[in-house]
Amino acid sequence: xxxxxxxxxxxxxxxxxxxxxxxxxxxxxxxxxxxxxxxxxxxxxxxxxxxxxxxxxxxxxxxxxxxxxxxxxxxxxxxxxxxxxxxxxxxxxxxxxxxxxxxxxxxxxxxxxxxxxxxxxxxxxxxxxxxxxxxxxxxxxxxxxxxxxxxxxxxxxxxxxxxxxxxxxxxxxxxxxxxxxxxxxxxxxxxxxxxxxxxxxxxxxxxxxxxxxxxxxxxxxxxxxxxxxxxxxxxxxxxxxxxxxxxxxxxxxxxxxxxxxxxxxxxxxxxxxxxxxxxxxxxxxxxxxxxxxxxxxxxxxxxxxxxxxxxxxxxx
Numbered sequence: 001x002x003x004x005x006x007x008x009x010x011x012x013x014x015x016x017x018x019x020x021x022x023x024x025x026x027x028x029x030x031x032x033x034x035x036x037x038x039x040x041x042x043x044x045x046x047x048x049x050x051x052x053x054x055x056x057x058x059x060x061x062x063x064x065x066x067x068x069x070x071x072x073x074x075x076x077x078x079x080x081x082x083x084x085x086x087x088x089x090x091x092x093x094x095x096x097x098x099x100x101x102x103x104x105x106x107x108x109x110x111x112x113x114x115x116x117x118x119x120x121x122x123x124x125x126x127x128x129x130x131x132x133x134x135x136x137x138x139x140x141x142x143x144x145x146x147x148x149x150x151x152x153x154x155x156x157x158x159x160x161x162x163x164x165x166x167x168x169x170x171x172x173x174x175x176x177x178x179x180x181x182x183x184x185x186x187x188x189x190x191x192x193x194x195x196x197x198x199x200x201x202x203x204x205x206x207x208x209x210x211x212x213x214x215x216x217x218x219x220x221x222x223x224x225x226x227x228x229x230x231x232x233x234x235x236x237x238x239x240x241x242x243x244x245x246x247x248x249x250x251x252x253x254x255x256x257x258x259x260x261x262x263x264x265x266x267x268x269x270x271x272x273x274x275x276x277x278x279x280x281x282x283x284x285x286x287x288x289x290x291x292x293x294x295x296x297x298x299x300x301x302x303x304x305x306x307x308x309x310x311x312x313x314x315x316x
Contacts, residue, residue: 004119005136007103011078014044019089024155027056029082029126032148034064036134053235055190060144073099083126087114110286124164127152146176197231205240216251216315218244223258245269252311264303267293274314
């Protein structure tokens with residue numbers, strides 16, 4: 001943490017990055033860091049590859065980000081990546097990130113330490129690290145920071161219901177509420193509202209769930225056509241795996257999503273004992289013990305069979 005603090009104190013104009021298809025922790029951590037740096041009198045902008053999902057769009061965050069195609073390295077003197085386990089996950093932003101003095105802040109134990117300065121802590125969300133960093137920097141946490149940190153820690157803990165939720169996370173949540181977090185409005189938008197297309201996609205996902213290994217492995221496949229025909233967005237796939245994980249008797253849930261022809265993103269979740277982080281690592285991926293992911297190439301039948309065969313070794 002001291003190296004990160006020194007890095008942030010040495011520079012003044014920051015580009016803040018996160019991974020492709022950012023979730024609530026990625027966006028919340030990036031916004032919280034950018035606002036924290038701005039509150040210290042520095043200049044920081046979050047660089048995204050595209051507009052964020054609707055459920056993560058709050059007015060206070062709109063001024064904090066820019067789209068990659070609208071920026072250049074000349075505008076910044078340092079780069080920070082948050083919630084991004086590998087340089088490859090930066091996608092098209094990787095080149096810009098590497099052109100600048102850079103720092104990597106993350107909570108994934110599979111992080112590859114790809115930056116010049118790296119700080120990885122095994123906490124429920126990267127947003128919790130950013131809050132701690134702000135305290136180390138002596139920065140003021142205004143409402144924008146509080147909202148961003150809440151978005152980060154609530155989404156990566158399943159609204160504080162996943163087994164990764166820790167005492168420190170709940171203490172931080174309590175502090176955010178005590179200091180004026182607009183909890184009801186944020187929770188309603190993030191967790192309780194979705195489009196008709198997203199709702200129809202949930203129905204398709206559930207209908208496609210198949211059980212293997214005496215019901216301990218649940219697999220569902222969503223193709224690009226499913227998303228288009230449902231009238232959903234790619235961002236609407238983020239929560240789908242929970243519907244497989246919640247099936248009684250399931251230990252490992254796997255969501256296979258078509259990215260392009262013969263290329264599939266695999267999302268994995270475990271309920272009690274399986275180490276899906278290790279499972280994902282077999283295919284060049286990673287994450288946490290109970291939540292991880294990877295990419296597989298091939299036709300959908302071979303991809304599914306390969307995944308089932310590998311997952312079998314992690315079931316009792």
